[in-house]
Amino acid sequence: MRFLHTADWHLGRRLFGYDLYDEQDYAIKQLIQIAKDEAVDAIVVAGDLYDRQNPAEPAVAQLAAIIQKINLELKLPLLMINGNHDSAVRLGVGNQWYQQTNFYLHTQLAQAFEPVEMADVQFFLLPYFELYEARQFFEDDQIKTLEQAMTRIVQQMVTQFKPGKKPVLVAHFFAAGSQHSDSETTVSVGGLDAVPLDLLSPFDYVALGHVHNKEALQQPLIRYSGSLLKFSLSEALQTKGVLIVDTDPEIRVQFKPIKQLHEVQNVQGKFAELTDDAYLTAHHIDRSAYTGIILEDTNVISNASNFLHEKFPRFLTMSRAHGLATFTDQEITAKEIQSPLELLADFYHDATQTDLSKNQKKLAEQALQEADQCDH
Amino acid sequence: MRFLHTADWHLGRRLFGYDLYDEQDYAIKQLIQIAKDEAVDAIVVAGDLYDRQNPAEPAVAQLAAIIQKINLELKLPLLMINGNHDSAVRLGVGNQWYQQTNFYLHTQLAQAFEPVEMADVQFFLLPYFELYEARQFFEDDQIKTLEQAMTRIVQQMVTQFKPGKKPVLVAHFFAAGSQHSDSETTVSVGGLDAVPLDLLSPFDYVALGHVHNKEALQQPLIRYSGSLLKFSLSEALQTKGVLIVDTDPEIRVQFKPIKQLHEVQNVQGKFAELTDDAYLTAHHIDRSAYTGIILEDTNVISNASNFLHEKFPRFLTMSRAHGLATFTDQEITAKEIQSPLELLADFYHDATQTDLSKNQKKLAEQALQEADQCDH
Numbered sequence: 001m002r003f004l005h006t007a008d009w010h011l012g013r014r015l016f017g018y019d020l021y022d023e024q025d026y027a028i029k030q031l032i033q034i035a036k037d038e039a040v041d042a043i044v045v046a047g048d049l050y051d052r053q054n055p056a057e058p059a060v061a062q063l064a065a066i067i068q069k070i071n072l073e074l075k076l077p078l079l080m081i082n083g084n085h086d087s088a089v090r091l092g093v094g095n096q097w098y099q100q101t102n103f104y105l106h107t108q109l110a111q112a113f114e115p116v117e118m119a120d121v122q123f124f125l126l127p128y129f130e131l132y133e134a135r136q137f138f139e140d141d142q143i144k145t146l147e148q149a150m151t152r153i154v155q156q157m158v159t160q161f162k163p164g165k166k167p168v169l170v171a172h173f174f175a176a177g178s179q180h181s182d183s184e185t186t187v188s189v190g191g192l193d194a195v196p197l198d199l200l201s202p203f204d205y206v207a208l209g210h211v212h213n214k215e216a217l218q219q220p221l222i223r224y225s226g227s228l229l230k231f232s233l234s235e236a237l238q239t240k241g242v243l244i245v246d247t248d249p250e251i252r253v254q255f256k257p258i259k260q261l262h263e264v265q266n267v268q269g270k271f272a273e274l275t276d277d278a279y280l281t282a283h284h285i286d287r288s289a290y291t292g293i294i295l296e297d298t299n300v301i302s303n304a305s306n307f308l309h310e311k312f313p314r315f316l317t318m319s320r321a322h323g324l325a326t327f328t329d330q331e332i333t334a335k336e337i338q339s340p341l342e343l344l345a346d347f348y349h350d351a352t353q354t355d356l357s358k359n360q361k362k363l364a365e366q367a368l369q370e371a372d373q374c375d376h
Numbered sequence: 377m378r379f380l381h382t383a384d385w386h387l388g389r390r391l392f393g394y395d396l397y398d399e400q401d402y403a404i405k406q407l408i409q410i411a412k413d414e415a416v417d418a419i420v421v422a423g424d425l426y427d428r429q430n431p432a433e434p435a436v437a438q439l440a441a442i443i444q445k446i447n448l449e450l451k452l453p454l455l456m457i458n459g460n461h462d463s464a465v466r467l468g469v470g471n472q473w474y475q476q477t478n479f480y481l482h483t484q485l486a487q488a489f490e491p492v493e494m495a496d497v498q499f500f501l502l503p504y505f506e507l508y509e510a511r512q513f514f515e516d517d518q519i520k521t522l523e524q525a526m527t528r529i530v531q532q533m534v535t536q537f538k539p540g541k542k543p544v545l546v547a548h549f550f551a552a553g554s555q556h557s558d559s560e561t562t563v564s565v566g567g568l569d570a571v572p573l574d575l576l577s578p579f580d581y582v583a584l585g586h587v588h589n590k591e592a593l594q595q596p597l598i599r600y601s602g603s604l605l606k607f608s609l610s611e612a613l614q615t616k617g618v619l620i621v622d623t624d625p626e627i628r629v630q631f632k633p634i635k636q637l638h639e640v641q642n643v644q645g646k647f648a649e650l651t652d653d654a655y656l657t658a659h660h661i662d663r664s665a666y667t668g669i670i671l672e673d674t675n676v677i678s679n680a681s682n683f684l685h686e687k688f689p690r691f692l693t694m695s696r697a698h699g700l701a702t703f704t705d706q707e708i709t710a711k712e713i714q715s716p717l718e719l720l721a722d723f724y725h726d727a728t729q730t731d732l733s734k735n736q737k738k739l740a741e742q743a744l745q746e747a748d749q750c751d752h
Binding site: 053054057060061063064068072087089090092093094096097098100101103373 | 429430433436437439440444448463465466468469470472473474476477479749
C-alpha cells in the first residue's frame with residue numbers, strides 16, 4: 001500500500017503573536033492535493049494535531065473541517081494519534097464513531113494494541129503517553145523510564161505481528177540521536193526520555209511525530225515527517241513537507257515539499273538599508289515573510305522595531321549582529337557607582353538623545369527621595 | 377413512539393466551589409435506568425450538556441462516556457442540541473460520524489431544517505443560536521428579535537412537515553410566561569428575548585431546555601424537563617427528573633423523578649443548635665446535604681462558617697434570618713469618628729474577645745504612622 005506520513009500540525013499555534021490559521025489551511029490544502037495526486041490509500045498523522053491541550057475554538061473548527069474533508073468527503077482512511085501537545089481526552093471524543101469510516105484515532109495506551117490492518121500493513125498506533133499510564137497499563141511500578149516502557153510496549157506489539165503483514169509503528173516521541181529545534185516542547189531531559197533506535201527494529205517502518213525538522217534523525221525507515229510549517233526563525237532554511245511511503249514490494253519513502261503561504265526568514269543588514277524601499281527591492285528581500293531582523297549597527301536606534309515593522313508587516317524580532325557599542329571596563333566600573341539620578345539621566349539621554357531639563361531633574365530628585373523614604 | 381426528554385445537565389458545573397461530577401454520574405445512571413425500564417425508543421437532550429463553552433477535561437470525559445454508553449452500548453438513538461452554555465463548535469465535532477448510529481447532534485442553525493424521522497415522529501432539532509446567525513441564515517438584516525427569528529424558523533419547519541408524522545420541536549430558549557430560577561444564565565431581558573407560546577402551536581410537542589424548574593412553564597405540551605440536579609439553594613424544594621413522552625395514539629407526558637446523591641437544603645436555627653450534634657440528630661437534619669445555613673442569632677459570631685462547615689461537610693453559605701444586631705444612630709455616628717487605631721482595637725476585640733495588649737497597641741500605632749507618612 002501507499003500512505004502519506006505527516007505530523008505536528010500544531011493547529012492554533014502562534015508565531016510571535018501572529019496566528020497561523022491561514023498558513024495552516026494553505027499547507028493542509030497542499031497535503032490533500034498530494035494525497036490525491038499520489039493516490040495514497042491512507043493518511044497517517046503522528047500527533048500534535050493541536051498546539052495546546054485546550055485549543056481555541058478556531059483551531060477546533062479547523063481540525064473538524066480537515067478530518068471531515070479527508071475522511072468523509074474524500075473517503076480516505078485516516079490514522080491518527082495524539083501528541084504531547086494534545087489532550088487525549090479532548091481529542092479522543094468521538095473516536096468510537098470515527099472507526100466506522102476507517103478513521104482510527106488512538107488516544108489511549110490500550111489502543112496501541114489494537115492494530116489496524118490495511119492491505120499488506122499492520123499499523124500500531126501508539127498515542128503519546130505519560131510513564132504513569134504505562135505503569136498502570138502493565139501494572140508494574142518498576143517502569144521508570146521511557147526506554148523501559150517502550151521495551152514492554154514493543155514486546156507486546158511483537159506478539160501481535162501477523163505473518164505476511166508488514167508492521168508499521170506510528171508514534172510521538174523523541175528518538176535517540178535526533179536533533180532538537182527550538183519550536184518543539186522538550187520532553188526529553190539529558191537523553192533519559194529518548195527512545196533507543198534498536199527498540200524499534202521489529203518494525204518495517206516507524207512513522208514518527210514530535211521533532212519538527214525532518215532531517216533531525218538520519219534513519220531510512222525510522223522517520224520524522226517534520227512539521228508542515230516553519231514554527232521558528234531557526235527553521236527558516238528547512239524544507240517542510242510530507243512523506244509518501246510505499247510498502248510493496250518493499251518500503252520506499254519519498255519526500256514531497258509543502259510551500260509556506262508566507263516564508264520565515266532572517267534578514268541581516270544595516271538599519272538604514274532595511275528601512276529603505278529601494279534597497280529592499282534591489283536586493284529582492286521578501287517583505288511579506290515572517291522576518292527576524294539582525295541589525296549590523298551597534299548604536300542605539302530609537303523605535304527601531306516600529307520602523308522595521310512598517311517595512312516588514314510580519315516582523316517578528318530584532319537582534320544585533322555585533323551587540324550594542326560596548327563600554328571599556330573602566331567605563332563600566334564608573335557606571336556601577338552612578339547614583340540613581342545619574343543612571344536615570346544617562347538612560348534618558350540614550351533613549352531620547354537629549355538631556356534632562358532642569359525641571360525634569362528636580363522632579364526626578366524629589367521622586368527618588370520620596371521612594372527612598374518609604375523604603376525604610 | 378416513546379422518548380425520554382431531558383436537558384440542562386451542565387456537566388462541569390460547580391456549586392459554591394464543590395464539583396458535582398459524582399452527583400451528575402448518579403443522576404445520569406438513574407436516567408439510563410429509567411430509559412431501560414420505560415423501554416424508550418430515543419433520548420432527547422435539549423441543550424446545556426456542559427456548563428461552560430470551554431468545559432474542563434473531566435466534564436469532556438464524562439460526556440464522552442455518557443454518549444458512548446447510551447448510543448453505542450445500549451444502541452439507543454440520541455437526539456441532542458447545544459444550549460447557550462455549550463460551544464457549538466466544540467460540542468459539534470464528530471457530529472457527521474455520530475449520525476451513522478442514530479446519534480443526531482445538531483449545533484448549526486441549518487441543521488434545524490434537517491428533521492429526524494423516527495416512527496410516527498418528525499423531530500426538528502433547533503440548536504441554541506444567536507440572532508446574527510439567524511440573520512445570516514435567512515440573509516435578512518431585519519431580524520432583530522428572537523420572536524422574529526423564531527417566526528421565520530417555524531415557518532420554514534412547517535413547510536417540511538410530513539402528513540401522518542407528528543412534528544416535535546427540540547429547542548433551548550426562554551418561553552414567554554416561564555419563571556426563571558437563579559441557577560440559569562439569563563438570556564432574556566425584560567421579555568424581549570422570550571419566545572411567544574403561540575409560535576409553537578404547529579408542533580405536537582415541544583421539548584425545551586434552558587429553564588431549570590420543570591414547573592416554570594405550565595403548558596401540557598410545551599415542556600421544560602428541568603435540570604437533573606438542584607443547582608442552587610433556591611431549588612432546594614424542587615423535584616428533579618425527566619419526562620417520558622408517548623406519541624401514539626396521542627401525546628402523553630409522565631414525569632419520572634431522579635434522586636440527588638446529596639440533597640440541597642436550607643437549614644434555619646440558632647448557631648448553638650446547629651453546631652450541636654445532639655440537636656442535629658434529634659431533629660433529623662441531613663448533615664450530608666449541600667447546606668445553606670440561616671442563622672437566627674443577631675450577634676457577631678467569630679469564625680461561624682468554619683464551625684458550621686465542621687458539622688455540615690457540604691456547607692455552602694451562611695446568612696442571617698434577622699440581620700446582625702444594629703446600632704442606634706448615635707452609636708453609628710460615634711463609630712464613624714473613631715481613629716484607625718480605635719477601629720482596629722474594636723475589630724480585634726470583636727474577633728478575639730480579648731483586648732489588644734500594650735505591646736500590640738504600640739506596634740499598631742507605629743504601623744499606622746508609617747502608612748500615614750507614605751500616603752502623602
